[in-house]
Amino acid sequence: MFLLSFHHLDSSISALLCAYSFVDAALRFLDRIAEELDLPIKKIEVCPGRVVSIMTWEGTKPSLKSVLLNSHTDVVPVYQEHWKYDAFSAFKDAEGNIYGRGSQDMKCVTIQYIEAVRRLKAEGWKPTRTLHLMYVPDEEVGGHKGMETFVLHPEFRNLNIGFSLDEGLANPGEAFTVFYGERNPWWITVHCPGSPGHGSRFVENTAAEKLRHVINCFMDFREKEKHRLNTSECFTLGDVTTVNMTMVKGGVAYNVIPAEMDVSFDLRIPPTVNLQEFEKQIKQWCKEAGEDVTYDFAQKHMNQNITSTEESDPWWSAFTAACKNMTLEKEIFPAATDSRFIRAVGIPAIGFSPMNRTPILLHDHNEYLNERVFLRGISVYERLIPALTSVSALPGEA
Ligand SMILES: CSCC[C@H](NC(C)=O)C(=O)O
Numbered sequence: 414m415f416l417l418s419f420h421h422l423d424s425s426i427s428a429l430l431c432a433y434s435f436v437d438a439a440l441r442f443l444d445r446i447a448e449e450l451d452l453p454i455k456k457i458e459v460c461p462g463r464v465v466s467i468m469t470w471e472g473t474k475p476s477l478k479s480v481l482l483n484s485h486t487d488v489v490p491v492y493q494e495h496w497k498y499d500a501f502s503a504f505k506d507a508e509g510n511i512y513g514r515g516s517q518d519m520k521c522v523t524i525q526y527i528e529a530v531r532r533l534k535a536e537g538w539k540p541t542r543t544l545h546l547m548y549v550p551d552e553e554v555g556g557h558k559g560m561e562t563f564v565l566h567p568e569f570r571n572l573n574i575g576f577s578l579d580e581g582l583a584n585p586g587e588a589f590t591v592f593y594g595e596r597n598p599w600w601i602t603v604h605c606p607g608s609p610g611h612g613s614r615f616v617e618n619t620a621a622e623k624l625r626h627v628i629n630c631f632m633d634f635r636e637k638e639k640h641r642l643n644t645s646e647c648f649t650l651g652d653v654t655t656v657n658m659t660m661v662k663g664g665v666a667y668n669v670i671p672a673e674m675d676v677s678f679d680l681r682i683p684p685t686v687n688l689q690e691f692e693k694q695i696k697q698w699c700k701e702a703g704e705d706v707t708y709d710f711a712q713k714h715m716n717q718n719i720t721s722t723e724e725s726d727p728w729w730s731a732f733t734a735a736c737k738n739m740t741l742e743k744e745i746f747p748a749a750t751d752s753r754f755i756r757a758v759g760i761p762a763i764g765f766s767p768m769n770r771t772p773i774l775l776h777d778h779n780e781y782l783n784e785r786v787f788l789r790g791i792s793v794y795e796r797l798i799p800a801l802t803s804v805s806a807l808p809g810e811a
Pocket residue numbers: 552553554555556598712748749750
C-alpha cells in the first residue's frame with residue numbers, strides 16, 4: 414500500500430515537473446515567435462505561476478476596438494500505452510495525419526493564427542483594428558487562474574477587445590462547426606446524512622435510502638434529456654442538459670451502516686434553461702430524498718450570454734463573409750472553454766477550429782489532425798484576420 418501511494422505521489426510529482434517544463438518551453442517558444450513576427454509580447458502573471466502572454470499587432474486605427482485570437486497553451490495528460498506513436502513527437506504517418514496531444518486541442522489553431530499573421534506580414538498587409546494573439550495557461554483545468562481572473566484585470570480592459578475567436582471542435586463531415594455559446598457547467602455534490610447502525614438490521618432513515626432517491630431523480634432526468642436529444646432532428650448535444658454521475662463516496666465497513674454518503678454529478682446546462690428554476694428542481698429532489706440532504710457546488714457557471722449570429726451583426730457578417738466558400742454549422746459548445754469568461758464580460762466570442770473531415774479526438778488517445786486540413790486552416794485565418802480587423806467603426810467607437 415505504501416509503495417503504491419509512494420509510486421502515485423512520485424509519478425504526480427514528475428507529471429507536475431514535466432508540466433512546468435512544458436509551460437516554460439511554451440513561453441520560450443512564444444518569445445521566439447514574437448521575435449520572428451516582429452511583434453511586441455507582454456507577459457502578465459495573473460496568478461502565481463500562471464502567465465498570460467499577449468502578442469500585439471497594432472492597427473492603423475488603434476482607438477477602435479481590437480480583435481482577439483485566443484489559445485490555451487496547456488494540454489490534457491495522455492495514456493501513452495494506448496497511443497500508436499509518442500504522444501509528444503508530432504509523428505506524421507503516410508496519409509499525412511499528424512499525431513500528438515494538442516494536435517486538435519488546440520495547438521493547431523495557435524499555429525494557424527501565427528502562420529496566417531506571418532503570411533499577411535510578408536505580403537505587406539496591415540490591420541486597421543489592432544489584433545491581439547493571447548496565450549492562456551490553464552483552460553484544461555477550468556481557466557480559473559487564467560482567463561477567468563484575467564478578464565477582470567485592468568490589463569485585459571486595456572486591450573479594448575471588441576470580438577474574440579477561440580477554440581471549437583472538429584467536424585467529421587464537410588461542414589465546419591462554429592460555436593456561438595456554451596452550456597453552463599455545474600459540478601454538484603449532494604450530501605446524504607443518515608442514521609448509522611449494525612449492517613444486519615432494518616435501520617430507518619439511512620444515508621443510502623436518501624442517496625438512492627437523489628440518484629434516481631438525477632438519472633431519470635438524464636434519461637428524459639437523452640430521449641429529447643435522440644428524438645429531435647434539429648438538436649445537438651449543446652441543446653439539451655447532460656447529467657453524469659461521476660463520483661460516489663461513503664461507507665467504512667461492510668457491516669456498518671454509514672452516517673453519510675455523497676454523490677457528485679457533472680451537469681451541462683444549455684443557455685436556454687432558466688438556471689434559477691433548475692436549481693429549485695434540484696433543491697426539491699434533495700428535500701424529497703429525506704432529512705438534512707444538502708448540496709454544494711464545485712463549479713457553478715451562471716452567465717448565459719451568447720454571441721449574435723444575426724446577419725446584421727457586423728462581426729458575424731465579417732466572419733461569414735470570410736468563410737463564404739465553407740459550410741458553417743452553428744452550435745452551442747457542449748463542454749466549457751475560456752470563451753465563456755469572455756462572453757460573461759460582454760464581449761462577443763466565437764469558438765472555431767477550422768477542422769472538417771476530421772473525427773473529434775480532443776482528449777482522446779491518438780489525437781491527430783491531417784496536414785492538408787491543418788494547412789487549409791491557415792488560409793482560413795488569412796481571410797478571417799483581414800475581415801475581422803476591417804470591420805468599420807461601430808456606433809460609439811472613436
Ligand atoms: C468546466 S471547467 C473544465 C473545462 C473542460 N473543457 C473542455 C473543452 O474539455 C470541460 O468542459 O470539462
